[in-house]
Amino acid sequence: MTEGARTDAFLASSCNALTRDEMAEDTQTLHRTPLHDRHVALGARMVPFAGYEMPVQYEGILAEHRWTREHAGLFDVSHMGQRFLVGPDHATTAAFLETLTPGDFQSLGLGRMRYTLLLNDSGGIIDDLMVTRANTTDEDGTLGLVFNAGRKELDDAHVEARLPAGFSLTKADDRALLALQGPDAATVLARHCGAALSFMGATATAFDGIDCHVSRSGYTGEDGFEISVPAKDAERVARTLLAEPGVKPVGLGARDSLRLEAGLPLYGHDLDETTSPVEADLTFAIAKRRRVEGGFPGDTRILEELADGPSRKRVGIQPSGRAPVREGAEVVSEAGAVIGTVTSGGFGGTVNAPVAMGFVETAFAKPGTKIMTRGRRGDEPAEIAALPFVPHRYFRSKS
Amino acid sequence: MSNTRYTKEHEWVRLDGDTATIGITAYAADQLGDVVFIELPEVGRSVKKGEGTAVVESVKAASDVYAPISGEVVETNTALTDDPGAVNKAPEADGWFMKLKLSDKSEVDGLLDETGYRAFVDSL
Numbered sequence: 396m397t398e399g400a401r402t403d404a405f406l407a408s409s410c411n412a413l414t415r416d417e418m419a420e421d422t423q424t425l426h427r428t429p430l431h432d433r434h435v436a437l438g439a440r441m442v443p444f445a446g447y448e449m450p451v452q453y454e455g456i457l458a459e460h461r462w463t464r465e466h467a468g469l470f471d472v473s474h475m476g477q478r479f480l481v482g483p484d485h486a487t488t489a490a491f492l493e494t495l496t497p498g499d500f501q502s503l504g505l506g507r508m509r510y511t512l513l514l515n516d517s518g519g520i521i522d523d524l525m526v527t528r529a530n531t532t533d534e535d536g537t538l539g540l541v542f543n544a545g546r547k548e549l550d551d552a553h554v555e556a557r558l559p560a561g562f563s564l565t566k567a568d569d570r571a572l573l574a575l576q577g578p579d580a581a582t583v584l585a586r587h588c589g590a591a592l593s594f595m596g597a598t599a600t601a602f603d604g605i606d607c608h609v610s611r612s613g614y615t616g617e618d619g620f621e622i623s624v625p626a627k628d629a630e631r632v633a634r635t636l637l638a639e640p641g642v643k644p645v646g647l648g649a650r651d652s653l654r655l656e657a658g659l660p661l662y663g664h665d666l667d668e669t670t671s672p673v674e675a676d677l678t679f680a681i682a683k684r685r686r687v688e689g690g691f692p693g694d695t696r697i698l699e700e701l702a703d704g705p706s707r708k709r710v711g712i713q714p715s716g717r718a719p720v721r722e723g724a725e726v727v728s729e730a731g732a733v734i735g736t737v738t739s740g741g742f743g744g745t746v747n748a749p750v751a752m753g754f755v756e757t758a759f760a761k762p763g764t765k766i767m768t769r770g771r772r773g774d775e776p777a778e779i780a781a782l783p784f785v786p787h788r789y790f791r792s793k794s
Numbered sequence: 795m796s797n798t799r800y801t802k803e804h805e806w807v808r809l810d811g812d813t814a815t816i817g818i819t820a821y822a823a824d825q826l827g828d829v830v831f832i833e834l835p836e837v838g839r840s841v842k843k844g845e846g847t848a849v850v851e852s853v854k855a856a857s858d859v860y861a862p863i864s865g866e867v868v869e870t871n872t873a874l875t876d877d878p879g880a881v882n883k884a885p886e887a888d889g890w891f892m893k894l895k896l897s898d899k900s901e902v903d904g905l906l907d908e909t910g911y912r913a914f915v916d917s918l
Contacts, residue, residue: 452827456853456854457828717830719830719851719853741854749830749831771849772833772849
């Protein structure tokens with residue numbers, strides 16, 4: 396659940412058509428992904444995002460959003476920070492990662508991945524990330540990490556400063572990362588890659604003979620895959636997938652609206668260094684064993700919040716009208732008190748209505764609670780909504 | 795020849811006597827992306843040139859539409875409430891926003907003609 400930081404939000408920098416003029420100079424210093432030329436050739440609108448020049452849309456955000464939910468969308472997420480945490484053996488590497496996160500990695504099986512959080516000593520979230528254990532014991536002691544693009548340098552420094560002797564953190568900047576998401580993703584991928592995975596499973600495999608690493612994961616709420624390939628092969632993999640009838644390229648704009656409908660938080664918007672995992676409603680990432688043992692950064696605060704409830708909580712917000720409510724709007728109770736803030740807001744192409752998420756005082760967090768949002772149009776009625784707005788359709792094998 | 799004028803804020807103004815129909819240009823609609831909501835002014839409101847008069851919400855962001863010219867709002871395109879996408883499909887026809895009764899016709903002279911506006915867009 397991932398992407399960027401507030402400072403480089405593409406919304407602010409590129410999309411206010413009636414007042415934009417700063418992009419030209421920004422693009423000079425931006426990084427490019429291995430698929431840059433393909434995006435341009437496909438007619439993408441390129442915008443600065445997290446230090447990269449990235450496609451925000453191709454044919455249009457709504458069309459791309461709906462296509463992904465109905466067929467399959469191909470996303471370039473090569474700006475994200477692919478890393479390898481290398482230690483002597485699995486137990487030792489897992490134990491080190493557990494000093495930085497509230498997850499249980501001792502029990503992470505071969506070929507499995509988990510979502511976790513890098514925490515600071517106050518229990519605030521430094522970043523959210525995916526952790527993957529290879530599916531063979533050949534490289535045991537190595538865990539794959541994927542950091543948010545806008546946080547990766549900071550995360551590197553945080554981890555490196557704490558690395559035990561004999562460990563290393565390798566930056567896989569020579570690799571691209573593609574996400575194929577949507578109900579047709581599995582059928583399409585099966586034509587090129589034999590990997591049989593269930594949700595949050597991962598394996599080293601081959602895509603038409605190209606060595607790659609595939610996981611059944613994503614950031615849309617749909618079934619789908621993330622495919623890590625050497626940069627030099629990214630173009631071939633992308634071209635092959637885009638030649639499949641069910642697949643269209645999808646930009647960051649629809650990635651944002653898809654994840655918002657799926658109730659997935661975005662770092663720099665819904666999560667920051669003051670937010671705890673309990674406030675962020677990410678308690679699933681606090682492993683059972685860790686709740687008993689503690690021993691992770693901010694454990695005192697986090698275990699207290701688990702026992703007594705947090706003072707604020709991340710919630711879904713459903714505006715009553717047709718107008719989207721935007722990040723930064725205040726949330727106001729029916730009695731008129733300010734009780735929170737909207738942290739993500741936009742339009743859900745599948746629910747065909749505005750959708751938002753934000754933080755409110757816990758007493759107001761129950762779905763159905765009537766609230767007001769206070770944005771540029773003044774106070775407008777809304778309701779606390781259960782997340783996700785659109786049910787997840789992850790593939791879980793029946794075995 | 796044409797009675798349509800433009801602004802550097804990407805609005806078009808179609809003149810018919812002392813009434814002007816106003817909307818956003820195809821360039822603006824394309825830049826905004828999918829429009830999902832439009833806040834229109836109330837009929838009868840007097841607006842001054844440069845005053846925020848409508849708001850366009852696209853999937854990506856909210857943008858103000860400034861009155862390109864002063865006058866009184868005499869009609870708004872209420873069809874946009876149910877079909878805000880008309881702004882993307884036909885920005886310079888069915889996607890019109892409002893009609894103003896001009897209070898100072900001389901303001902028209904300060905607007906761009908089509909050639910001037912095209913040159914401006916090309917320079918962006």
